[in-house]
Amino acid sequence: NAGVTQTPKFRVLKTGQSMTLLCAQDMNHEYMYWYRQDPGMGLRLIHYSVGEGTTAKGEVPDGYNVSRLKKQNFLLGLESAAPSQTSVYFCASSYSSSGVAYNEQFFGPGTRLTVL
Amino acid sequence: AQSVTQPDIHITVSEGASLELRCNYSYGATPYLFWYVQSPGQGLQLLLKYFSGDTLVQGIKGFEAEFKRSQSSFNLRKPSVHWSDAAEYFCVWNSGGSNYKLTFGKGTLLTVNP
Numbered sequence: 001n002a003g004v005t006q007t008p009k010f011r012v013l014k015t016g017q018s019m020t021l022l023c024a025q026d027m028n029h030e031y032m033y034w035y036r037q038d039p040g041m042g043l044r045l046i047h048y049s050v051g052e053g054t055t056a057k058g059e060v061p062d063g064y065n066v067s068r069l070k071k072q073n074f075l076l077g078l079e080s081a082a083p084s085q086t087s088v089y090f091c092a093s094s095y096s097s098s099g100v101a102y103n104e105q106f107f108g109p110g111t112r113l114t115v116l
Numbered sequence: 117a118q119s120v121t122q123p124d125i126h127i128t129v130s131e132g133a134s135l136e137l138r139c140n141y142s143y144g145a146t147p148y149l150f151w152y153v154q155s156p157g158q159g160l161q162l163l164l165k166y167f168s169g170d171t172l173v174q175g176i177k178g179f180e181a182e183f184k185r186s187q188s189s190f191n192l193r194k195p196s197v198h199w200s201d202a203a204e205y206f207c208v209w210n211s212g213g214s215n216y217k218l219t220f221g222k223g224t225l226l227t228v229n230p
Contacts, residue, residue, distance in 0.1 A: 004159075033217075040125070040222055040223075041222060042206060042220035042221055042222040042223055043160075043206070043218075043220045044220075045217060045218075048217065058217070090159060090160070092160075104150060104162045104165055105218060106162075107152075107159040107160040107161075108159055109158065109159045110158075110159055
């Protein structure tokens with residue numbers, strides 16, 4: 001049981017390049033999330049998904065797109081990377097209990113992205 | 117807007133000393149509260165959570181937290197800190213119900229001196 005995994009662990013991009021970050025979970029969770037972490041800012045929600053085929057914007061969605069084609073995978077895309085997107089990206093997943101989705105989130109190890 | 121405040125950006129304690137990390141939330145209704153820990157270069161791990169009931173909750177690694185509605189606080193405590201507790205700690209809030217989004221505090225970095 002691997003939990004939440006993220007690919008890749010590190011990446012360096014040049015301004016204007018594109019890339020996709022992959023998140024996978026093997027816990028059969030309904031909900032998945034993408035966060036970015038910057039020094040002194042805590043974690044900020046980029047996009048999230050409440051189920052296969054559905055996505056929604058979070059707190060800081062600009063410059064990112066996501067897709068949830070399979071329940072276990074949640075992809076984060078950067079179409080044209082900018083230096084402001086240099087950050088550590090975390091994926092998380094969670095389940096609901098009796099229709100209430102306030103349960104804790106399980107986090108992946110993170111992807112450190114540098115945009116030059 | 118709902119928010120979570122961690123007043124201390126950085127705390128230094130000696131190994132064996134007691135620890136209290138502060139957290140205040142701004143929302144009036146009963147929140148769902150969590151403390152997560154992040155070791156250097158790692159993801160986040162749940163220490164403990166409060167949903168309802170007893171206001172003193174126990175977590176992993178010897179941590180506990182107390183929910184005080186009158187003070188809008190959810191402070192994290194440990195009676196005796198170990199060097200391995202050095203990490204960043206996040207207080208996290210959720211409004212519950214159909215809202216599954218978490219609001220993170222900005223974190224408190226804990227340094228443990230030998």
